[in-house]
Amino acid sequence: MTAQDLNNESQKVTLHGSLQSDILLPQEDESIGTGSYDHWALTNTYADLYMMSQYVDAGARLEFTQFPLPGFEPDFQGWGVPHIYVKGKLRGAELTVGDMYDQFGSGFIFRTYEERSLGIDNALRGARLHLTAIPGVQWKVLGGVQRTYWNWSRQSWVAGTDAEINLDHYSTAMQERGITWMVGGSYVMKHEADEDIIVPGTNYKLNLPHNVAAFDVRSRFQMGDYSLLAEYARKGQDPSFDNGYIYNKGEALMLSGSYSTRGLAILLQAKRSENMAFRTQRSREGMAAYINHMPAFAYQHTYALPALYPYATQNAEGEWALQGEASYTFKRKTALGGKYGTKVKLNMSHIRALDKQPVATPYGTLMGTDGYTGAFFKMGEELYYQDINLQLEKRITKDFKLNAMYMNQQYNQTVVEGEGGMIRSNIGVLEGQYKINSRYTLRSELQYLSTRQDEGDWCYALVELSALPYLMFTVSDMWNCGETDLHYYMGSVTFNYEAHRLMLSYGRTRAGFNCAGGVCRYVPASRGVQLSYNYNF
Numbered sequence: 001m002t003a004q005d006l007n008n009e010s011q012k013v014t015l016h017g018s019l020q021s022d023i024l025l026p027q028e029d030e031s032i033g034t035g036s037y038d039h040w041a042l043t044n045t046y047a048d049l050y051m052m053s054q055y056v057d058a059g060a061r062l063e064f065t066q067f068p069l070p071g072f073e074p075d076f077q078g079w080g081v082p083h084i085y086v087k088g089k090l091r092g093a094e095l096t097v098g099d100m101y102d103q104f105g106s107g108f109i110f111r112t113y114e115e116r117s118l119g120i121d122n123a124l125r126g127a128r129l130h131l132t133a134i135p136g137v138q139w140k141v142l143g144g145v146q147r148t149y150w151n152w153s154r155q156s157w158v159a160g161t162d163a164e165i166n167l168d169h170y171s172t173a174m175q176e177r178g179i180t181w182m183v184g185g186s187y188v189m190k191h192e193a194d195e196d197i198i199v200p201g202t203n204y205k206l207n208l209p210h211n212v213a214a215f216d217v218r219s220r221f222q223m224g225d226y227s228l229l230a231e232y233a234r235k236g237q238d239p240s241f242d243n244g245y246i247y248n249k250g251e252a253l254m255l256s257g258s259y260s261t262r263g264l265a266i267l268l269q270a271k272r273s274e275n276m277a278f279r280t281q282r283s284r285e286g287m288a289a290y291i292n293h294m295p296a297f298a299y300q301h302t303y304a305l306p307a308l309y310p311y312a313t314q315n316a317e318g319e320w321a322l323q324g325e326a327s328y329t330f331k332r333k334t335a336l337g338g339k340y341g342t343k344v345k346l347n348m349s350h351i352r353a354l355d356k357q358p359v360a361t362p363y364g365t366l367m368g369t370d371g372y373t374g375a376f377f378k379m380g381e382e383l384y385y386q387d388i389n390l391q392l393e394k395r396i397t398k399d400f401k402l403n404a405m406y407m408n409q410q411y412n413q414t415v416v417e418g419e420g421g422m423i424r425s426n427i428g429v430l431e432g433q434y435k436i437n438s439r440y441t442l443r444s445e446l447q448y449l450s451t452r453q454d455e456g457d458w459c460y461a462l463v464e465l466s467a468l469p470y471l472m473f474t475v476s477d478m479w480n481c482g483e484t485d486l487h488y489y490m491g492s493v494t495f496n497y498e499a500h501r502l503m504l505s506y507g508r509t510r511a512g513f514n515c516a517g518g519v520c521r522y523v524p525a526s527r528g529v530q531l532s533y534n535y536n537f
Helices: 001-010 172-176 413-417
Strands: 014-026 042-052 056-065 076-092 093-100 125-132 136-147 158-168 180-190 211-224 226-235 250-259 264-274 319-330 342-354 379-395 400-412 422-435 438-453 458-467 471-480 487-495 502-507 512-516 517-522 526-536
Touching: 093 136, 172 180, 180 264, 319 379, 400 413, 413 422
Parallel strands: none
Antiparallel strands: 014 042, 014 526, 042 056, 056 076, 076 093, 093 125, 125 136, 136 158, 158 180, 180 211, 211 226, 226 250, 250 264, 264 319, 319 342, 342 379, 379 400, 400 422, 422 438, 438 458, 458 471, 471 487, 487 502, 502 526, 512 517
């Protein structure tokens, strides 16, 4: 390549983008409780456009949610260009001006992100400087105002800094032994205007802090097959709607260790968090205005019935969360491995309350007090969630693969949803996939959930035919055979062509919670024609 070719390459400008549109043509269905609809069509539509070059990047997003899909708050309604940014890059330095997403560490004190299925977009509008010029070191500093649906809070702002150092970069001995060691730290400050919040039954107004600070320290060490992560975060006094306007400080501690080698993987994690709901607007209810994220330690199921009762992280109340996972692949041509090998995975999640003792107060409310006391390492008596599941992956023949799962689950519906008590269930799943020929593949699922609580037992069946490279046909039915005798049937056709994906479906959707990463949104029941289109270029 000549010098002229290199110069032309450095000046090259590329355009990337995407279009995503999810449309529902709703139909009323009294038997599943859809209610009535004000519009004949509902849609969440997004169009992104990005320009990239050697020195400058820029991007913008058009959103049309004037008639949003069921389950999204009224404030979600609107349309416009809420996301736009410009980024300059030069010699290990990046300066972004506009709307941005970022995360410090595991997100304990700062995470801005977009999750369209949940209606979350808490982007920060401001400026960020990211430096990587020093080998082994990266440093960020940022500040701005947060997006809350179609508004940006002018009564509050956020500023923060984050740094990480890879110590192995400066140690030849570590490099020779294959050791990587990162240490990092973060600091975030939230400023918020005062509010008139009165303690019920008194004339006392809360003395609210205008500035709330939080810090995070962490270290990740890896040597060969072993990896260890430790992280601790602490947040200052932050009375808010979430914690009942108490003045206790927030804390989060996480330890995570893993071992991975050929055929074997083990993961052990523990997390203790309390009073870590961190918002830019203390009186805001619902999912909006969070500037942090507490990762879930409950297994994220993809099968329909195991995901029927998903756990939502208890940011304000706090929790002790333990999770362990082990997977082992039995080698081919052994007694347990058979001709093609066998993979077994065992996962357990156990989440329970903290040890809390309410403080004494003469006003009949904990507002304005520390709220509670408790031993740091002592667990509370109340169980929030427990999930023990065993999975088996086995190729029976060259063309047929079988997956099986058994799960025992305990779900505290009162804690997660507000009422309902403890739901105890046993769930079995069988999934088979048969490759008919190089073009056609048939996949099917059979699932059963057994419980004496809530609506009783459920059955689920799915059949899916893939016709490469363009088409996929799917039919499914989720049947409540325990109490309501309702069927939630669904049929769909998916068409793929190059960068285009179009799915047309018709059927019923059960009311319930849609979750991602421990964050959940309640979605009401619906029936109708669904159209989903995705295009990337």
